[in-house]
Amino acid sequence: MAATSSDKAISLSPAEVVNDHLIEELRRRIVDHAVAPGVPLREQDLATEFGVSRARVRHAFNILEERGLIEHIRNRGAMVARLDPRKAGELFEVREVLEAQMVRLATERGPAESWGDLTELFGKSMDAKLARNDLGAYEDAVHLFRRRCIEAAKNEVLSNLLDSLYDRTHVLIRRLVLVPGRAQEGMRQHREILAAMRDGKAEKAERLKRKNIRSAREWFDNYREYLL
Amino acid sequence: MAATSSDKAISLSPAEVVNDHLIEELRRRIVDHAVAPGVPLREQDLATEFGVSRARVRHAFNILEERGLIEHIRNRGAMVARLDPRKAGELFEVREVLEAQMVRLATERGPAESWGDLTELFGKSMDAKLARNDLGAYEDAVHLFRRRCIEAAKNEVLSNLLDSLYDRTHVLIRRLVLVPGRAQEGMRQHREILAAMRDGKAEKAERLKRKNIRSAREWFDNYREYLL
DNA sequence: CTACTTTAGATTGTTGACAATATTGTATAC
DNA sequence: GTATACAATATTGTCAACAATCTAAAGTAG
Incomplete structure (x- = not known):
């Protein structure tokens, strides 16, 4: 329940926008089906692509999983949530x-x-x-x-x-x-x-x-x- | 939107229950006002208390923030969400x-x-x-x-x-x-x-x-x- | 005495290395 | 040829050290 523009009002540190960009871009891809449901999301791949560390990617996964956009199975990784x-x-x-x-x-x-x-x-x-x-x-x-x-x-x-x-x-x-x-x-x-x-x-x-x-x-x- | 008992159905690895325990216990404390709104939540303190690493605590914070129970300000840390x-x-x-x-x-x-x-x-x-x-x-x-x-x-x-x-x-x-x-x-x-x-x-x-x-x-x- | 600056301490943010686990590929027995 | 067991690889999970940032205390000038 974060992520409304009104929330963070003023401040926007450089690191923060990078972080939000990652989450927002992943969200967009999932929502638009740029990556299909069931497709695994590899931490390292995304980390490399966005030029960030794996920890950041994992953080983004946490958020998106809590929002129901990603399914995460332990030791197996994350994938785009399927919709039955x-x-x-x-x-x-x-x-x-x-x-x-x-x-x-x-x-x-x-x-x-x-x-x-x-x-x-x-x-x-x-x-x-x-x-x-x-x-x-x-x-x-x-x-x-x-x-x-x-x-x-x-x-x-x-x-x-x-x-x-x-x-x-x-x-x-x-x-x-x-x-x-x-x-x-x-x-x-x-x-x-x-x-x-x-x-x-x-x-x-x-x-x-x-x-x-x-x-x-x-x-x-x-x-x-x-x-x- | 994770965290219903029906979700994870069968498997429960030892590490997983520790992780869930941490989230659930923090949730309980916040919901019961065992820690008052506005009180800062120190990562190291909780990590020590629960005998886990700070990374785990931060993971729990992510989840609880997305659920609206915690407010997180960058470089300032997390606190129990206030309810105006x-x-x-x-x-x-x-x-x-x-x-x-x-x-x-x-x-x-x-x-x-x-x-x-x-x-x-x-x-x-x-x-x-x-x-x-x-x-x-x-x-x-x-x-x-x-x-x-x-x-x-x-x-x-x-x-x-x-x-x-x-x-x-x-x-x-x-x-x-x-x-x-x-x-x-x-x-x-x-x-x-x-x-x-x-x-x-x-x-x-x-x-x-x-x-x-x-x-x-x-x-x-x-x-x-x-x-x- | 007040306001500002500096400094020391505490706290969070980030990273890369290592461990644990799962997946894939290969060889072997039947 | 199929299925099982094993090895190699890839992927995720965990952690502890280091960097960046903030807070609070001490010091200094006016």
């Missing part, structure tokens, strides 16, 4: 209530007028983009929605948990928009949610966000064999 | 939805008849115990309720998050039952929740559990100056 269907389901169940809470708090704490540009972003022009399969635009919009909600919710504990859960399911979520029709439905749901948020209806927005994640989970279950 | 009112509020906001989800899943997945003994535990006899301020009995009952729910919910991700959050607020929750009337109200709420669970009304139980945590938070806010 059961664990994926568990992650969805937790995301369901946490993302809903995020939306609720964002609605309560963010000024109602601040959701206008997002409403526009999810507006008609996005329909056209989706029609020509511009999934990147949709993905960016959803990502921005998330960041803005997290920011507005003003809850660091929640924010860290959401980021952690998101990291573990990032690839899954990305693949999910490939499923025909999912992006369209996701967009409909986001429009509903945003409408509720603009009206200041926090509870309604929460309920809708919950349905959104549930729906995503159902699509995931139906297309599991393609996605995992 | 703001962060406490954030923890309550997250617990609210996660514990509610826990109750919901437990109701859906645990057999309805399995809540009978808990209903009894929270029955009339507990009134008498509370009347003579036997807070330990109440505390034990709530603790058992929690464990049974977590077990029945069958969601390891959720379980780990709940444990982690609970660790960070454990002392607060303990102190809260000292507030006159809080234990009585908490018991009423648990009876309601259990009734819903016995009837298989998962959504109702979830809603009630949510109200329960909210209520706890309100009591906490009202008596904040005594509790923090």
Whole structure:
């Protein structure tokens, strides 16, 4: 639960940024599947590549293991955590209530007028983009929605948990928009949610966000064999 | 997110148990306030006390810092994490939805008849115990309720998050039952929740559990100056 | 007496060497 | 040809020494 930019505020020693760079870069590779699940992570290899000592790499492993991104077996080393269907389901169940809470708090704490540009972003022009399969635009919009909600919710504990859960399911979520029709439905749901948020209806927005994640989970279950 | 008993299932090498013992013992001390928040944790002292090398202690610090139990400042060392009112509020906001989800899943997945003994535990006899301020009995009952729910919910991700959050607020929750009337109200709420669970009304139980945590938070806010 | 500088001590950060363990490759028996 | 036993290699686990940094005490100037 470290690693929010607000945490370390001012100070940034030279050694510290090197350390954080290592953790952040490893995180990125795992989350983006630049290294596939199950692939072993050799301490010496990474130490050499990043020009640091093995101890630093081991330190990074500790953090990432605690975040659920790495599995570590004694005397056998570390590997990218695998995601079986059961664990994926568990992650969805937790995301369901946490993302809903995020939306609720964002609605309560963010000024109602601040959701206008997002409403526009999810507006008609996005329909056209989706029609020509511009999934990147949709993905960016959803990502921005998330960041803005997290920011507005003003809850660091929640924010860290959401980021952690998101990291573990990032690839899954990305693949999910490939499923025909999912992006369209996701967009409909986001429009509903945003409408509720603009009206200041926090509870309604929460309920809708919950349905959104549930729906995503159902699509995931139906297309599991393609996605995992 | 390591550290559930089910994770490491079979193997337990001699070195591993020593390692885990160190982490677990440090965790216990912090959670029970055997060492107060803000107190520095010296690596060499702990290494000597536990008869291990400093590297092991530092490893334990890494884990506990990622769990939010320790604050670590570079070149200054580690100390027990402090809990300001703001962060406490954030923890309550997250617990609210996660514990509610826990109750919901437990109701859906645990057999309805399995809540009978808990209903009894929270029955009339507990009134008498509370009347003579036997807070330990109440505390034990709530603790058992929690464990049974977590077990029945069958969601390891959720379980780990709940444990982690609970660790960070454990002392607060303990102190809260000292507030006159809080234990009585908490018991009423648990009876309601259990009734819903016995009837298989998962959504109702979830809603009630949510109200329960909210209520706890309100009591906490009202008596904040005594509790923090 | 206060404020600043210097110095000594304590504490953490980092590294490389060595030990323990697991994996891979090779030889041998059946 | 297959399977087992053994040796060689690679990888991780542990530690203790050294370097960098911070804290606190002593000293000095104003």
